[in-house]
Amino acid sequence: MDNHQATVYLPAEDYRRVCAGDDSRLLVGWHIPVLRSTVAISSYPSCQERSLRCALQELAELPTLRHEFCRHGNLRILDISLTREHGGICMQSSDGNREPVQVVKYAVEDFGVVSFAELLTICAARQERIDAHDGGLPRQMRLSSYLITGCALLEYLDTQMHARIAESDVPKGSGDLAAFPPAHRKRHTRCEIAVNVVCQWMVQLVLYMSLCAQWVLSAASVVRCKPLHRTLNQLTIVSVISKRLTQMQQWQERYRELYLQDDIVDYLDARHSLRQSAWSVVTDVLVGVLQVLFFRRTVVYAVNYVRAALREVYVSTFKYTSYHFAMRIGKYCKLNNEVAVFVSRLLLSVLVVWRIIKPRIQAHFTVLSNIFQYSALFGVTCHTAVLVDILTIETMHVAYAHCIMLYLTKWMQRYLYSLLQLFKGKKWNVLKQSLDSNNYTREQLFLGTVIFTLLLLIYPTIWVFYCVTLLVYLPVFVARAFMRSVIEVMTKFPWYFLAYNALFPRRYKEGVYFVAHNHDTEGSSHAAADGADSDAGLDGEGLQVARPGLLLEMRCTPFSPRTVVQPMLKTLKSCCGSLNFWKSS
Known part of the structure; x- marks a missing residue:
């Protein structure tokens, strides 16, 4: 041809x-x-x-x-x-x-x-x-x-x-x-009018939600109390609501940009992206409302049952594990008794403070339970975020004990590294973040050697206590990281793309491709069996030439895996970054 x-x-x-x-x-x-x-x-x-x-x-x-x-x-x-x-x-x-x-x-x-x-x-x-x-x-x-x-x-x-x-x-x-017949045409026209009215109503609803989110964020920015901001930023529910409001605030601007596209295909791409953003919020809220209406008591009972079972297993298992871990390490490391007593009293003081705070938290546990039950009205992500915050509050003493030992361990490692450069004739330049040469006096060398020896002998004791607190805190940290990852995945899940692929499999989405058949309808399947079926993924800019006597049929491609999966992969990659004990603790 x-x-x-x-x-x-x-x-x-x-x-x-x-x-x-x-x-x-x-x-x-x-x-x-x-x-x-x-x-x-x-x-x-x-x-x-x-x-x-x-x-x-x-x-x-x-x-x-x-x-x-x-x-x-x-x-x-x-x-x-x-x-x-x-x-x-x-x-x-x-x-x-x-x-x-x-x-x-x-x-x-x-x-x-x-x-x-x-x-x-x-x-x-x-x-x-x-x-x-x-x-x-x-x-x-x-x-x-x-x-x-x-x-x-x-x-x-x-x-x-x-x-x-x-x-x-x-x-x-x-x-x-x-x-x-005229009746059929009138019925068809009425259906089109009804669909257009529903679509316009949904567009106006999305724009009003975006406007309300903008007002809420503007009102929140007026508050200038830094301690309050610092406290609220530690709550997962505040972070989730803030992200949702920011996402809803962008709808109005994205809706304006929708009509600034020079081509109808670019307009469709922007429209699909905006609808995915809106559907992620709508689906989240609808699933949460259905959960409150039909499964509220079941979810609360299941969470309380799992919470009680895990608490019993967690306490018994990690008491035994941490004790034997410390005893086994103590056989091979010479621990300093005075430092061990000091660190033990420091950790016990955290537990004493927690023993005073815990009854007050238990007195308001009914309030926390009600907040957990009805937070699903704002979406499943908010429901999960409240569960993360409840877990954070109940394990606050474990987190603070781990943070104390983490700070001591990092402090000792930093100074041991700086004093180690003493024997090389170098020192750490804080401003340049690099090592510089330096000529030390005898007094400086002697004093530095004494301090380095003391810290080196104390370090095994601090390290053993840090490993014990890390072992106790690790399940809590993994559970929180897992639930936060679930929240991020639910936020970025491609509900709209998957539903559109399922409901309208043949409708235009991102591009077209061509399939070659014989002009004879009966011979098209035979041509495909003989290898005449030639699919070519195109975006509508070109055409694959077929052999003479063959007919090309244009079909629409579904949403590509890159469009559907790429936001999920980016989300999971960002969640993996949170698994860093040195920064997130």
């Missing part, structure tokens, strides 16, 4: 009519000379030519679509006829020239992702931007844009044709449009 052969993109219904020898219908679409392509979006009976030309004229005169038609060209009746000859399709133009063409069939409903009202809104915003900058947009060269825009314009054409047929005396059998 010649690479310069013209290509005709034809709806599947019209292709079947061409194969049946019916060339009496008028094709509506565009000629694209640069791409040597003809895009047909629909066909109408020849007896409705006058009504069709009037409807196309009214469409071309709409001021909102002026710049859009400058980019795509005017939608018009194609002066061509297609016939099947010698196992292929030939196109005859109005001047009598006949030439074989490559036919690509597609399903019109696959590209009906933008309504006519939505297209008018996009074009109006684009026209205001062009008039403000006194410049034009480049001519459209993407095939997907022609198909998506054509399907949106087809909605207007069908509406106008239905209205003109209802006013005329066209017989019932004169065409597909006349074959629909």
Whole structure:
């Protein structure tokens, strides 16, 4: 097949009519000379030519679509006829020239992702931007844009044709449009109006939620109490709510940027991204509300049961483990009794303070339980965040004991490293964060050697106590890190992308690909079995040339794994960064 052969993109219904020898219908679409392509979006009976030309004229005169038609060209009746000859399709133009063409069939409903009202809104915003900058947009060269825009314009054409047929005396059998009874057309129109009203209501709801989030964040920024900010930032629930409010605040700005896209395909990408963000919040809240309504007592009972069981196992196991760990290490390391007594009293003072605080926390445990039960009304992520905070409060004494020993261990390691450079004739420069040469006096060498020896002998005792507190704190830290990772994954989970792939598997999402078949419908499966099935992942910018006698079918690709999985991978990668004891403790 010649690479310069013209290509005709034809709806599947019209292709079947061409194969049946019916060339009496008028094709509506565009000629694209640069791409040597003809895009047909629909066909109408020849007896409705006058009504069709009037409807196309009214469409071309709409001021909102002026710049859009400058980019795509005017939608018009194609002066061509297609016939099947010698196992292929030939196109005859109005001047009598006949030439074989490559036919690509597609399903019109696959590209009906933008309504006519939505297209008018996009074009109006684009026209205001062009008039403000006194410049034009480049001519459209993407095939997907022609198909998506054509399907949106087809909605207007069908509406106008239905209205003109209802006013005329066209017989019932004169065409597909006349074959629909008036009651069916009214019912279909009412369904479209209802869907548009629901969509507009949801858009307004999202914008109002974004505005409320902006007000809440503005009010929170007025508070200038640093101790209060420092305390609240330690709570996971505050962090989750803050992230959700920030995410909702961005909806309004992203909605404005939605209509600043120069191409309809870029508009769809931005719309999918915005809907994913909104659906993540809506799904989170809906699941939380259902949990409160139907599983509230079950969840609370399960959490309390697991909490009691884990507490018993945790206390008994780690008492035994930490005791034997310290005793075994003590056999091989000479521990300093005075330092061990001092550190033991320091840790016991933390436990004494906790013994005073614990009854007050238990007195308000009912309040914490109620907060945990009804926090699911704000979403499952908030529900999990409250559980993390309850775990943090109940294990606060373990965390503080570990932090004390961590600070002592880091302090001793830092000074041991600095004093070790004494024997190399170097010292650590704090400003440059590097080692500098230095000439020490005898007194400095003697004093440094004494201090280094004392710290080196004390270090095993501190290290043993640190390992014990780390061993006790490790399960708590892992549980908190796991639940925070669950929160992040639920926040970034691609609910919208997966639901859209499942509900609309054939509708346009990110791109198209081509499948080659025989022109004979019965031989298409045989061609695929012989290896003629040639899938090519494309974005609508090009076309894979098929062998002569084969038909190319255009299909829409689902959301790619990169689009669905990439946010999850980034989230898990950020969660892995929190597994750092030296920074997060």
